[in-house]
Amino acid sequence: MIEIVATHAVVPVQQTVPLLEARGRVLASSVHSAIDVPPFDNSAVDGYALRSADSRLASLTVVGRIAAGDPAPDEPLEAGTAIRLFTGAPLPPGADCVVMQEDVDLDGSDLVPARVKSGTLLPGSNVRPKAQDIASGNTVLEAGQLLQPRHLGLLASIGQHSVPVFERLKVGLLSTGDELVEPGWPLQPGQIYNSNRYLLTSWLQSIGCNVIDYGIIADTPEASISCLERASREADLVISTGGMSVGEEDHIKAAVEQLGELGFWKIRMKPGKPLAFGLLGKHRKIPFLGIPGNPGAAFVSSLVFARPLISWLQGRGVSESSPDRRLQMLRPRAERLPAAFTRDKPSIRRDFLRARIENGRIAPFDNQSSGMLMSACWAEGLAVVPEYDSVAEGQLLDFYRLGSFDDS
Ligand SMILES: Nc1nc2c(c(=O)[nH]1)N[C@H]1C(S)=C(S)[C@@H](COP(=O)(O)OP(=O)(O)OC[C@H]3O[C@@H](n4cnc5c(N)ncnc54)[C@H](O)[C@@H]3O)O[C@H]1N2
Numbered sequence: 001m002i003e004i005v006a007t008h009a010v011v012p013v014q015q016t017v018p019l020l021e022a023r024g025r026v027l028a029s030s031v032h033s034a035i036d037v038p039p040f041d042n043s044a045v046d047g048y049a050l051r052s053a054d055s056r057l058a059s060l061t062v063v064g065r066i067a068a069g070d071p072a073p074d075e076p077l078e079a080g081t082a083i084r085l086f087t088g089a090p091l092p093p094g095a096d097c098v099v100m101q102e103d104v105d106l107d108g109s110d111l112v113p114a115r116v117k118s119g120t121l122l123p124g125s126n127v128r129p130k131a132q133d134i135a136s137g138n139t140v141l142e143a144g145q146l147l148q149p150r151h152l153g154l155l156a157s158i159g160q161h162s163v164p165v166f167e168r169l170k171v172g173l174l175s176t177g178d179e180l181v182e183p184g185w186p187l188q189p190g191q192i193y194n195s196n197r198y199l200l201t202s203w204l205q206s207i208g209c210n211v212i213d214y215g216i217i218a219d220t221p222e223a224s225i226s227c228l229e230r231a232s233r234e235a236d237l238v239i240s241t242g243g244m245s246v247g248e249e250d251h252i253k254a255a256v257e258q259l260g261e262l263g264f265w266k267i268r269m270k271p272g273k274p275l276a277f278g279l280l281g282k283h284r285k286i287p288f289l290g291i292p293g294n295p296g297a298a299f300v301s302s303l304v305f306a307r308p309l310i311s312w313l314q315g316r317g318v319s320e321s322s323p324d325r326r327l328q329m330l331r332p333r334a335e336r337l338p339a340a341f342t343r344d345k346p347s348i349r350r351d352f353l354r355a356r357i358e359n360g361r362i363a364p365f366d367n368q369s370s371g372m373l374m375s376a377c378w379a380e381g382l383a384v385v386p387e388y389d390s391v392a393e394g395q396l397l398d399f400y401r402l403g404s405f406d407d408s
């Protein structure tokens with residue numbers, strides 16, 4: 001899937017946004033620092049700056065005071081003297097260490113290093129040297145980095161007030177199914193509420209996408225073709241839910257074939273079997289992901305398939321040296337944890353169980369029906385039972401915490 005996308009996808013367009021609007025966006029070009037951080041040698045503690053050789057003296061004379069925010073004095077510190085200073089204050093020239101105030105006594109302007117153990121105050125003690133964190137010219141972040149609060153803090157530390165990011169991915173979302181009704185309306189016999197639209201819209205927004213919501217599309221070939229054709233012009237990625245299976249009312253697959261090409265359909269995964277992937281459009285080809293209608297299947301397949309695809313299209317990891325490395329970086333990380341259950345009958349599909357960790361072991365939700373969302377809300381993650389495998393109690397399985405899909 002990613003190989004096909006990599007062939008057709010274009011690098012997203014860049015824009016510059018203020019730092020406080022950049023959380024969850026993807027950095028469009030690498031950032032180099034124009035300054036040293038910290039910009040000057042400064043004290044790591046509240047105390048007194050001195051020459052380390054003078055720490056053996058019985059007393060030193062305190063000759064001044066430097067607060068954080070003050071400039072360093074011009075004159076070098078003379079032998080036998082010390083300067084009162086505070087955490088973050090610049091080290092005066094001539095001084096090479098700072099003694100903590102708890103380790104000294106003060107007698108008027110005389111400083112007595114009463115509790116300084118011999119040989120412990122050395123050049124550099126309690127000093128944070130200039131450029132300790134970042135040297136001017138260093139690359140601090142690579143293009144393709146997903147910007148989290150810590151990255152914004154780093155960018156602020158080098159004085160950057162705006163940041164180049166890729167434009168938000170536009171995801172066209174459509175729900176199919178004549179049985180679907182929006183929440184807020186009464187249910188008629190045979191109807192159910194459209195939960196996938198809310199699950200997927202809010203999730204897509206939470207991972208930095210702009211959602212173009214096409215609502216509920218009637219189960220007809222005409223409606224499916226017309227909506228997908230429009231979406232292929234307006235969106236960068238189209239996701240549909242429902243209509244992927246084998247019934248006469250399932251028209252999405254045929255519409256994709258007519259408007260572009262179907263890459264694959266059906267996958268040995270549970271839930272999520274009728275998942276489809278394709279490309280829409282004759283000239284500008286945009287990816288299409290058909291997610292099964294069952295809400296539990298929509299939940300699992302959006303994490304397992306849509307998430308890495310979206311990350312790729314968002315430009316994450318563009319600085320990686322090869323597509324394989326990039327893909328590796330975009331994959332969620334699994335933990336290996338023992339099963340608290342047994343399963344005798346192997347399945348021909350890879351099973352993604354909605355599960356919790358209880359006493360360090362994987363405990364799946366009782367009912368794994370793909371029509372259910374209670375299991376998704378109860379779960380802390382997805383446990384993977386490989387295809388053709390039975391499970392013995394204590395057997396180690398891959399467990400993907402739900403957060404691992406979004407933080408990777
Ligand atoms: N004869 C076969 N029938 C089915 C097969 C199969 O292989 N052979 N596969 C089953 C599996 S597995 C799944 S998963 C579903 C997927 O079907 P579709 O993707 O075609 O989805 P629908 O038929 O439209 O709906 C399935 C189910 O989900 C409900 N649904 C649909 N959309 C929503 C929504 N937006 N919000 C809430 N619920 C939704 C719908 O009412 C159905 O109950 O097919 C099996 N059948």
Ligand code: MOO
Nearest residue numbers: 271272273297370
């Ligand atoms: O693949 Mo379906 O999602 O098992 O119910």
